[in-house]
Amino acid sequence: MTSFLFRLDPRKTKAAQFVAKVRRELQQALAEEEKHGLTKSRIAEKLGIHRSAITRRLQGTENLTLHSLSDLAWAMNRDIVFRLERPMPKGNEPAWTAVVDGSRTDTQPVIRSVLLMGEG
Amino acid sequence: MATITTLTEGGRLVAINVELPAGILPHRLLYGTARFRQFLEVDLHAIRRYWDPELEPAQQVLALLEAYIGGYPLLFQRQYWPLKPHEDGIWELKTPDVRIFGWFRQKDLFIAVNGMDATEVKAGHYYGPFVREAVWHRQSLDLDGGIFVEGDDPDDVVSVPA
Structure with a gap:
């Protein structure tokens, strides 16, 4: 066999793709805002948490709740667009x-x- | 002198694919050894989740391979990283709980040799053995005379579609 398709069951795949997409969106937003002078330290200051917590949330090593996601969006002055489509x-x-x-x-x-x- | 085609036809390498989301086309190529395929099929699923509270290790790897093959921006240091000695050109693809070792034959073409639980790699100081295994495997393939991307510059190994 010359090719191998790595796949998981649809439920796990859906979760992996969704979580990865959210993390990418956050990282991309941060990268864009950093070009305009916003830093992780400033975001942490606005949210009243330690800078390392911001890093962990963006890296995926700390649980990201809907509330903490909303907080990050607020601190970066970003709107959240969320849709469930058939x-x-x-x-x-x-x-x-x-x-x-x-x-x-x-x-x-x-x-x-x-x-x-x-x-x- | 072997080529990718002769090596895949001969079973020494296998093209690794993932199902990309709708509208996303493959941008980077991934090949693996038989050992790496076994890692994806068996070993990976026995790794316990430790660092990532959301995704199991297999899901982490699926997301990483989707990002790599799909051409999404990859985070240097967090998702790919050159191992020492840099002249050997061995890189790791990384998730919080998994390490994948291999080399770039050319920009956007990674050949994965093996993978392991990140915690075990770090606790056992296995980076050296994995680097040596990857170098040995690369030499044994004699792929196009053994050419590979040397050094540690992230821009030499992955590109991002315009």
């Missing part, structure tokens, strides 16, 4: 096929991924 009906999903060369010296494609919207 997956698209089967058969109507936009299908993507990507073929990527593995190296400059290889002529055969080495990854073929088909991405389908919704749970699978």
